[in-house]
Amino acid sequence: MLDTYLQILVSGLAMGAIYTLTAKGLFIAHLATHKLNFGQGDFLMVGAFLSMSLIIAGIPVLLAALLVLIALGLLGWGLERLVIRPLDRFGISGGSTYSWILTTAGVALILQNIAELVWGKSSHYSPPLFSEGRDNVIEIAGINMFVEEILVIGFAAVVVAFFYYMLFRTRWGRAVYTVAFNPEAAMLLGINVRRTVVLVFVLASLLAGISGILVGPLITIHPHIGLMFTIKALAVAAIGGFSNPLGILIGGVLFGVAEAFSNYYDSAFGDLYPLIFVLVFLVFRPSGLFSEAQADVR
Amino acid sequence: MKSIVKSIAIGVATVLGSAQVLAMDVKVGVIQGLSGPPAIVDFGESYLQGIRMALKEYKAAGGAVDVELIVYDDEANPQRAVSYAQRLIQSDNVSAVMGTVSSGNVMAFAPILQRAGIPLIAGPSIATGITAEFIDEDPSYIFRCSMVEKFQIDKMLDWGIENFDKIGLLHSTTGYGSFAADEIQKGMKERGEELVEIQAAAPGINDLTPQMIRLRDAGAGLVLNFHESFELPYRALPRIDYKPTFAGNWGLSSQKVIDIVGQDAIEGTVMGQALDLSDPEAAAFDERMRAEFGDAYRWPVLAALGYDSGRIMFQAIENAGSDDPEAIRDAIESIQDVEAVSSTPAEPFSADDHECLDAEHVFLGVWRDGRVVRLE
Numbered sequence: 170m171l172d173t174y175l176q177i178l179v180s181g182l183a184m185g186a187i188y189t190l191t192a193k194g195l196f197i198a199h200l201a202t203h204k205l206n207f208g209q210g211d212f213l214m215v216g217a218f219l220s221m222s223l224i225i226a227g228i229p230v231l232l233a234a235l236l237v238l239i240a241l242g243l244l245g246w247g248l249e250r251l252v253i254r255p256l257d258r259f260g261i262s263g264g265s266t267y268s269w270i271l272t273t274a275g276v277a278l279i280l281q282n283i284a285e286l287v288w289g290k291s292s293h294y295s296p297p298l299f300s301e302g303r304d305n306v307i308e309i310a311g312i313n314m315f316v317e318e319i320l321v322i323g324f325a326a327v328v329v330a331f332f333y334y335m336l337f338r339t340r341w342g343r344a345v346y347t348v349a350f351n352p353e354a355a356m357l358l359g360i361n362v363r364r365t366v367v368l369v370f371v372l373a374s375l376l377a378g379i380s381g382i383l384v385g386p387l388i389t390i391h392p393h394i395g396l397m398f399t400i401k402a403l404a405v406a407a408i409g410g411f412s413n414p415l416g417i418l419i420g421g422v423l424f425g426v427a428e429a430f431s432n433y434y435d436s437a438f439g440d441l442y443p444l445i446f447v448l449v450f451l452v453f454r455p456s457g458l459f460s461e462a463q464a465d466v467r
Numbered sequence: 468m469k470s471i472v473k474s475i476a477i478g479v480a481t482v483l484g485s486a487q488v489l490a491m492d493v494k495v496g497v498i499q500g501l502s503g504p505p506a507i508v509d510f511g512e513s514y515l516q517g518i519r520m521a522l523k524e525y526k527a528a529g530g531a532v533d534v535e536l537i538v539y540d541d542e543a544n545p546q547r548a549v550s551y552a553q554r555l556i557q558s559d560n561v562s563a564v565m566g567t568v569s570s571g572n573v574m575a576f577a578p579i580l581q582r583a584g585i586p587l588i589a590g591p592s593i594a595t596g597i598t599a600e601f602i603d604e605d606p607s608y609i610f611r612c613s614m615v616e617k618f619q620i621d622k623m624l625d626w627g628i629e630n631f632d633k634i635g636l637l638h639s640t641t642g643y644g645s646f647a648a649d650e651i652q653k654g655m656k657e658r659g660e661e662l663v664e665i666q667a668a669a670p671g672i673n674d675l676t677p678q679m680i681r682l683r684d685a686g687a688g689l690v691l692n693f694h695e696s697f698e699l700p701y702r703a704l705p706r707i708d709y710k711p712t713f714a715g716n717w718g719l720s721s722q723k724v725i726d727i728v729g730q731d732a733i734e735g736t737v738m739g740q741a742l743d744l745s746d747p748e749a750a751a752f753d754e755r756m757r758a759e760f761g762d763a764y765r766w767p768v769l770a771a772l773g774y775d776s777g778r779i780m781f782q783a784i785e786n787a788g789s790d791d792p793e794a795i796r797d798a799i800e801s802i803q804d805v806e807a808v809s810s811t812p813a814e815p816f817s818a819d820d821h822e823c824l825d826a827e828h829v830f831l832g833v834w835r836d837g838r839v840v841r842l843e
Contacts, residue, residue: 173680176707180676285502291512292505294698294727306706313706388673389696391505397671433677437640437667 175312177429183318183387185425186325190380191402192409192417193328194373199411200336201345201369204253204269208277210398212374215280216241216381217390218288221295230298238378245374249367252276277395284392295385321383325418328376332414345369404447410457419458492533493562493790495780496555498576500568503543504670506695509721510568511540513766514591517773518565520759525781532784541567545575552576556583562790563587563799565776570594571642577601581608586796588612588776590823591769593619593717594646598821608796610816612776612809612823614717614768616650619739622831623714624654626737626842627689631712635664635687637678639694644670647693647716663687670695676703683709691715698727714738720832720839722765733834740832741809741824742768743841752808767839768832771809775823779805779815 194209206212216237223233252272297305299316306313336342347355348365356362380398388394405424409416424443432439451457497518500511515538522534537559541548548567555561556579563586567573570592580587581601589597590613601607627634636651638644648665655662664685666678679700682690692700692715704710713719714737725733742749744767752771756764764770782805783798784790800816807813810828831842 173684176680177677180674180703184674290502290505290508291723292696313708315706389505389699393505394671429674429677432668432672432674433681436678436681439667439672439677440669 172311175310177433178426179312179314179318181426181429182322182422183315183425184428185422186321187380187384187387187421188398188401188405188424189325189418189421190321190328190376190383191398192405192421193332193414194376195402195406196409196411196414196417197332197345197369197376198373199406201349202253202366203349205273205403206248206276206370206373207270207274207399208248208280208395209373209377209402210400211277211280211395212241212244212377213381213384213398214284214390214392214395215244216378217295217385217394218284218293218381218392220382221293221385221390222288224296224298234382237382238375241374241378241381242371245371246367248273248276248374249370253366253370277399281392281395288392290392292389292391295390297386298382315387317383317386321380321387324379324383325421328379329414329418336414341365341368404444406457408447408450408457410459413457413459416457416459491531491790492535493784494535494537494559495784496551496559496561496564496566497536497538498541498548498551498555498564498566498572499538500543500572501538501540503541504695506697506718507543507568509723509766510591510718510769512763513721513769514568514773514776516756516760516764517770517775518777520756520770521774521777521781523759525778530781530785532781534781534784537561541569541572543569543572545569545572548572549576549579552579556580556585561585562784562792563780563795565590565780568592569643570597570646573597574600577609583792584608584796585792586610586799588780588799590772590776594643595650602819602821606796606800606818607821608792610799610821610823612772612779612811612815614739614741614772614829615822615824615826616647618824618826618829619717619831620647620650620654621826622739622829623691623737624651624658626831627691627714628658628660631689633663633686634660634689634691635666635682635685635711636662636691637666637668637675637682637694637700638691639670639696640667641670641695644693644695651691651693668694668699672696672699674703675699676707679703679709680707682711683707687711689714692719697721697724701728701732704732712737714831717741717768717832720766720768720834722767725834725837730834730837734836736834737831737842738833738839740768740830740839740841741811741828742771743810743830743832744838745840748806749808768809771807772811772823775805775807775809775811778807779823 195205199205219237220233256268305316344360344365348362352362405420408420427443427446431442499515500507539551565588573589573592586608589611593614593616595617598609598611601609638648664682664687666681690711690713692713697719712735717739719738744750753767756770779802783802784795787794787798803814805813811823815823832839833842
């Protein structure tokens with residue numbers, strides 16, 4: 170019985186790690202600009218499709234991953250340059266409008282349609298990253314795990330540590346917080362606001378790309394998987410609070426594990442319970458797990 | 468002299484008359500799920516490929532009617548399906564309609580076509596009651612060329628109970644999956660048996676490990692798979708030391724499933740079938756489809772039923788000799804000598820049977836060495 174629970178825990182952790190990585194992209198963009206990319210999940214979808222095509226074309230996995238990340242980096246840059254920044258021309262903060270909701274969601278729709286044109290409307294499976302067959306299972310303490318699952322869990326942990334370090338221990342982190350607090354003041358302090366914001370969106374996009382590469386072999390991919398990831402990532406970011414990288418990790422893990430166990434106990438409503446859990450949680454902690462413990466920069 | 472003029476006049480009139488038949492334009496509307504949920508896309512596209520092939524061959528063989536297909540994508544959305552049905556009747560002036568994947572959509576627009584007196588050959592929708600709903604109308608305009616859920620489930624349960632001690636069920640929470648689950652539970656009860664475990668999953672789910680663990684722990688040797696993600700249940704198996712036999716929807720015979728799951732994992736998987744590729748005519752059809760559509764052709768049984776429904780429709784229009792929907796309906800009902808590639812019989816319809824496939828035409832197929840063959 171314990172084996173069973175551990176097995177479910179692990180599969181929940183793996184999905185939770187993907188939600189964490191996706192939510193991390195939302196978090197970082199929101200931190201610096203108070204804006205969210207409603208196409209974050211669709212960026213993940215593009216990453217998954219690109220990596221699938223490259224690997225099937227026989228390009229070595231690491232090179233394929235690099236190419237996907239370059240493409241996604243450009244996509245993130247393009248998003249900021251063409252979809253976010255033009256809205257700010259009446260002032261850098263541009264916080265008074267919510268047009269970015271429309272434009273980022275629009276980009277999401279465009280990406281879905283492009284994916285339909287290129288890869289067709291049906292579902293696909295990405296080949297495994299590091300093995301020939303689909304039974305690349307590694308046994309750790311009696312628990313069988315797919316290599317990709319181990320990777321995705323490990324990677325999420327590394328990314329969280331990296332963000333923690335970057336945000337709280339480096340000049341760049343301070344720049345992000347300063348820009349978030351007051352862009353004009355940041356500019357007067359000599360911070361390159363534009364560059365900080367662009368970098369934030371590129372980073373967010375890279376995170377989606379990494380998630381896409383890792384999640385591709387674990388799930389069925391099709392042009393419309395993005396929305397579901399965006400919604401779950403929003404839920405995860407809400408649990409964690411939008412201003413702390415550690416909160417996002419805990420939120421993602423909680424959500425993924427809750428989802429796996431609710432599928433085990435009542436599969437007919439497996440998707441429902443985690444979302445109800447988020448709603449109830451937000452009633453008691455409207456600003457998430459950690460945001461109140463940190464200095465509120467907004 | 469007079470008689471010569473008369474015979475010339477008659478001759479000219481005959482020629483003109485037959486020219487009119489030759490030039491007869493008939494529009495046939497096709498509503499098909501070509502986007503929306505991925506599973507539906509594959510069903511819709513495959514069926515449509517079959518219809519297109521039938522039309523191409525009909526024209527190449529010098530068919531007397533110039534059939535024009537007007538194709539709409541209902542995106543598996545009932546409102547859209549209904550509005551396209553209305554558009555086909557009111558502005559496109561079609562004489563007959565074919566489609567669609569979602570049984571719910573068919574049930575939404577079939578009453579409209581019945582009222583308007585426009586014949587419908589439904590497919591590849593598979594809910595059991597589609598033609599039965601209208602068969603008592605005088606006359607019914609609703610026909611179907613597709614799998615019938617009850618028939619494939621009955622075959623599967625008879626075989627499953629004979630060969631397995633414990634049978635489990637995995638179904639999706641969509642209308643389709645819940646409907647299949649009800650039908651299966653009813654069927655088990657009728658046979659005095661019970662399922663050892665019933666697991667459900669939302670259509671967009673990413674991981675079925677928890678559900679498969681439950682089925683494993685219940686000791687299910689046969690898992691009936693009625694979830695739209697045909698390949699997902701296989702995915703969880705290598706890590707939970709579980710290797711049940713799967714049986715399920717005819718969708719499991721898609722080339723796509725084997726491409727994704729792999730030949731080893733899919734070997735022995737059983738599904739409802741209506742096409743036997745060991746039959747030379749079916750094999751020849753398979754070849755022709757492959758030549759025509761290449762890699763996009765993935766689902767022989769779906770395409771075969773689309774092809775047969777197309778052939779029945781075009782032949783019926785020719786037999787009717789006009790674009791009058793009522794005449795076409797009568798011609799469909801009384802059609803004979805259908806040389807179907809699926810197991811559709813030569814004389815499929817009668818006044819009280821509007822299904823291409825009856826219980827005796829549905830059989831079980833099984834994946835063996837990378838091909839779906841008849842389960843012996």
